[in-house]
Amino acid sequence: MKNKYLKGAHLSERKFKEILRLFADDLTATQIADISGVSRVTINSYLKKLRNQIARFCEAQHPVPVPVVAYDNRQVETQTDHDGDTLVAVKPEVDRLVKPVIFGICRIADRLHTEILPDVSRPMIHAATRGRSVLETLDTTERLRRFNGVVDLGQYRLYRLGASTTDTVSGGPLMDDVDAFWGLTKHRLAKFKGLNRNTAYLHLKECEYRFNHRNDDLYSVLLELLKNYPLTLS
Structure with a gap:
């Protein structure tokens, strides 16, 4: 056919x-x-x-x-739930056992881009938002500076980073789009009743594409x- x-x-x-x-x-x-x-x-x-x-x-x-x-030595692209859109929430009470999915958001020209950060931990994000120099020894500061915000999906929380909050092209507030994107992503993940870390990448990229x-x-x-x-x- x-x-x-x-x-x-x-x-x-x-x-x-x-x-x-x-x-x-x-x-x-x-x-x-x-x-x-x-x-x-x-x-x-x-x-x-x-x-x-x-x-x-x-x-x-x-x-x-x-x-x-990659998670568990397998590429994310090849990982999906056996039942597709039925996702399992990563709840705060199991954060000690399950490493949270963390991703960065950056805006370049008129598009938003996302990147999952498997080597960035929650303490690193907290240090970056407070401007602590300890990150220099972890070789993470420069990488995080590329992003306007970082999201911890384990807590469903957006952290604003030190990137410029003004769009140099339009002069408008840069974080408006970042906040709007995070709002869309939260809404979509809530509709799917949570998040399985093995499907996070594909759903994140779908949100990026839709936005x-x-x-x-x-x-x-x-x-x-x-x-x-x-x-x-x-």
């Missing part, structure tokens, strides 16, 4: 476009399956591939090469992305 957006699928292009539009409307996998009549397992498989494609696009747009992030295209028709943008870089089931 010919489908220029999803190669190797026994699914019509019309049906795939319906699924893509529901994804663009930010529905969960369960909702998409119920509305489209396609099985939840199939929807999860498609959304996993779509999120990986979105993540690759975001990586290509990042002005600074980002190292591959940077917030003034566009996301469905049309996704169609153009998949026209140039179609998904494949192989």
Whole structure:
């Protein structure tokens, strides 16, 4: 069955476009399956591939090469829950046992970029926000200075860092966009009822993609992305 957006699928292009539009409307996998009549397992498989494609696009747009992030000696890109969008919250009371997911946010020109920071700890963030020189010995200060804010997902908290709070292009408040992005991300993760650290990267990049295209028709943008870089089931 010919489908220029999803190669190797026994699914019509019309049906795939319906699924893509529901994804663009930010529905969960369960909702998409119920509305489209396609099985939840199939929807999860498609959304996993779509999120990986979105993540690759975001990586290509990042002005600074980002190292591959890994947890438990496995690449994040290859990790997903067995049930896709059903996420398990990382709650504060288990923070002593589970290392929190920490990521940085920076704005360059008119786009926001995110980067998971597996080697940055909560004490390092606290030291950076207080301007403590102890970070110099940990070789972390310069790296953190690239970001306008850092988020600790274990506490669902945004920390403002020392980067300029004024956009040198427009003269407007730079942190407005950072705050708006964090608001979007919190809302989306809450809708999925928490966060599994193994899916954090893909969901974070999806939030980044959605935010940077917030003034566009996301469905049309996704169609153009998949026209140039179609998904494949192989």
